[in-house]
Amino acid sequence: MATLITPNLPKGQLFIDGVWRDSGDGRTSATFNPATETEIMKVAKATEQDVNDAVEAAHKAFEDSQWSKMGPHERASILSKIADLIEANADDLARLEAMDVGKPLQFARSFDITFIANLFRFYAGVARGRMDGATRLVTPGADGEMPLAYTRKEPLGVVAAITPFNFPMILSCTKIAPALAAGNTFIHKPASATPLTALKMAEIFEEAGLPNGVFNVITGSGGTVGNALVEHPKVKKIAFTGSTDVGKGILRGSAESLKKVTLELGGKSPHIIFNDANLETAVQHAMFAIFFNKGEFCMAGSRLLVQKDIYEDVLDRLVEVSKALVIGNPMDPDTTYGPQIDLDAQKNCENYVDLAIADGARLITGGKPMKVDGKGFYFEPTILADVKNTSRVAQEEIFGPVLVVTPFETEEEAIALANDSQYGLAAGLQTENLGRAHRVAHALEAGMIWINTWGQFDSALPFGGYKASGIGREQGIEAMDSYMQTKSVFADISKR
Ligand SMILES: NC(=O)C1=CN([C@@H]2O[C@H](COP(=O)(O)OP(=O)(O)OC[C@H]3O[C@@H](n4cnc5c(N)ncnc54)[C@H](OP(=O)(O)O)[C@@H]3O)[C@@H](O)[C@H]2O)C=CC1
Numbered sequence: 234m235a236t237l238i239t240p241n242l243p244k245g246q247l248f249i250d251g252v253w254r255d256s257g258d259g260r261t262s263a264t265f266n267p268a269t270e271t272e273i274m275k276v277a278k279a280t281e282q283d284v285n286d287a288v289e290a291a292h293k294a295f296e297d298s299q300w301s302k303m304g305p306h307e308r309a310s311i312l313s314k315i316a317d318l319i320e321a322n323a324d325d326l327a328r329l330e331a332m333d334v335g336k337p338l339q340f341a342r343s344f345d346i347t348f349i350a351n352l353f354r355f356y357a358g359v360a361r362g363r364m365d366g367a368t369r370l371v372t373p374g375a376d377g378e379m380p381l382a383y384t385r386k387e388p389l390g391v392v393a394a395i396t397p398f399n400f401p402m403i404l405s406c407t408k409i410a411p412a413l414a415a416g417n418t419f420i421h422k423p424a425s426a427t428p429l430t431a432l433k434m435a436e437i438f439e440e441a442g443l444p445n446g447v448f449n450v451i452t453g454s455g456g457t458v459g460n461a462l463v464e465h466p467k468v469k470k471i472a473f474t475g476s477t478d479v480g481k482g483i484l485r486g487s488a489e490s491l492k493k494v495t496l497e498l499g500g501k502s503p504h505i506i507f508n509d510a511n512l513e514t515a516v517q518h519a520m521f522a523i524f525f526n527k528g529e530f531c532m533a534g535s536r537l538l539v540q541k542d543i544y545e546d547v548l549d550r551l552v553e554v555s556k557a558l559v560i561g562n563p564m565d566p567d568t569t570y571g572p573q574i575d576l577d578a579q580k581n582c583e584n585y586v587d588l589a590i591a592d593g594a595r596l597i598t599g600g601k602p603m604k605v606d607g608k609g610f611y612f613e614p615t616i617l618a619d620v621k622n623t624s625r626v627a628q629e630e631i632f633g634p635v636l637v638v639t640p641f642e643t644e645e646e647a648i649a650l651a652n653d654s655q656y657g658l659a660a661g662l663q664t665e666n667l668g669r670a671h672r673v674a675h676a677l678e679a680g681m682i683w684i685n686t687w688g689q690f691d692s693a694l695p696f697g698g699y700k701a702s703g704i705g706r707e708q709g710i711e712a713m714d715s716y717m718q719t720k721s722v723f724a725d726i727s728k729r
């Protein structure tokens with residue numbers, strides 16, 4: 234194995250109003266490396282009073298207007314500086330993410346870091362030139378004079394993000410970058426399992442010159458910190474990514490103070506391989522779709538639908554290409570497949586495999602927990618064939634490396650099976666028939682469709698779910714509207 238370089242660890246404290254400090258009662262919790270099962274470091278466990286302090290600081294920073302009314306070029310240059318600092322700190326950020334999440338270092342470095350740097354540059358551009366309102370033609374007054382009617386886009390105030398463990402940097406920055414671009418102030422509560430890059434990012438925001446209180450990080454449990462943010466009347470918006478159950482609770486909790494809410498929730502995304510597909514590339518995409526990030530990937534292509542006449546051929550090819558995964562310590566530069574986030578996640582995969590087999594599924598490969606060098610919460614890349622779409626393993630999100638494969642005969646049947654799910658986050662299809670590609674893409678009930686690929690993700694392209702997969706969109710120009718409110722101004726300019 235290559236030498237493992239320990240990154241510079243961040244401060245394990247809360248960052249409130251530009252100051253690093255311990256939690257009010259001094260309590261901490263530990264974060265673990267899922268590949269070695271060892272503690273990395275302790276981080277502060279915030280109290281409700283800490284949450285209140287962060288909200289008051291963010292509220293004061295918003296009212297001060299130093300950030301919310303800053304000119305577009307100045308605000309954009311701070312966002313661009315954040316992107317530069319992300320790149321300057323790329324090695325540390327990637328190593329922290331890899332050891333905290335169990336994500337292969339090579340992917341954290343090449344994909345996650347590149348994506349978030351681009352994201353801040355994209356929203357710097359939006360802050361500079363795409364936040365304008367519009368002038369509107371309205372009914373003329375009695376003298377025939379057209380009133381001056383126009384709209385303004387204004388920030389909301391304090392925005393809070395509650396984020397999950399699987400892509401900590403990406404899924405927080407998709408909220409932070411547009412919210413700051415729009416002039417809001419921000420509080421981030423990262424997942425308890427993966428707080429490290431959130432703390433490192435706060436150091437970067439501080440260095441980039443955000444005024445005190447504009448960005449705050451509070452680590453601690455969802456039950457205490459998350460809930461207190463949801464209930465706080467001075468928080469105007471919650472941006473959440475995580476499980477559908479917690480998302481529903483956040484929606485209910487936000488109702489009392491009528492907060493705006495964006496929810497990115499679970500998925501059980503269907504991936505269809507038609508008999509006219511290029512099977513070599515189709516199978517590569519199918520593997521990536523389920524085993525990237527060890528299946529801890531909300532848009533995992535976890536239900537593979539394969540046309541009957543190529544079904545056994547595709548299964549054989551899947552087993553063959555899955556052997557190319559390099560299972561190992563995520564810090565090793567050659568590793569492409571790491572451990573699940575914790576023991577519960579590993580057990581969850583095992584339980585679903587048992588359930589599927591009891592329900593008549595055929596285990597093609599994998600199916601068992603495993604260790605690397607005697608450690609880690611790894612689960613073998615797993616493929617289950619002959620799975621009924623009505624079975625639990627085809628309907629419930631596993632959030633792990635377990636692919637279920639189901640045969641179909643016709644295009645109509647493939648669409649019906651694909652849409653027979655409570656979720657609608659993503660879907661994809663492999664075909665060489667251009668008409669079929671777009672016909673099926675239009676028929677699939679999902680917020681993101683991939684044709685002859687899987688998982689393409691870009692800061693310019695909106696992302697979000699249909700059905701139980703969420704509310705609202707992140708990324709792209711579309712995300713900006715959810716961090717702003719529109720004011721209409723109507724001025725009578727007739728002669729007096
Ligand atoms: N659509 C998408 O983009 C994505 C969806 N997901 C979904 O997330 C799930 C896995 O992620 P996981 O992190 O376990 O999801 P959770 O929903 O358990 O947690 C997500 C975040 O919510 C916090 N939280 C937990 N309970 C509450 C509460 N009562 N009030 C407020 N906040 C709370 C968590 O804090 P703490 O960590 O302290 O418990 C964490 O920060 C998957 O099942 C998947 O469906 C994941 C990634 C992307």
Ligand SMILES: CCCCCC/C=C/C(=O)O
Pocket residue numbers: 399400403404529530531532688689690
């Ligand atoms: C190659 C796709 C990377 C997507 C990263 C962010 C999304 C994660 C998720 O929603 O789980």
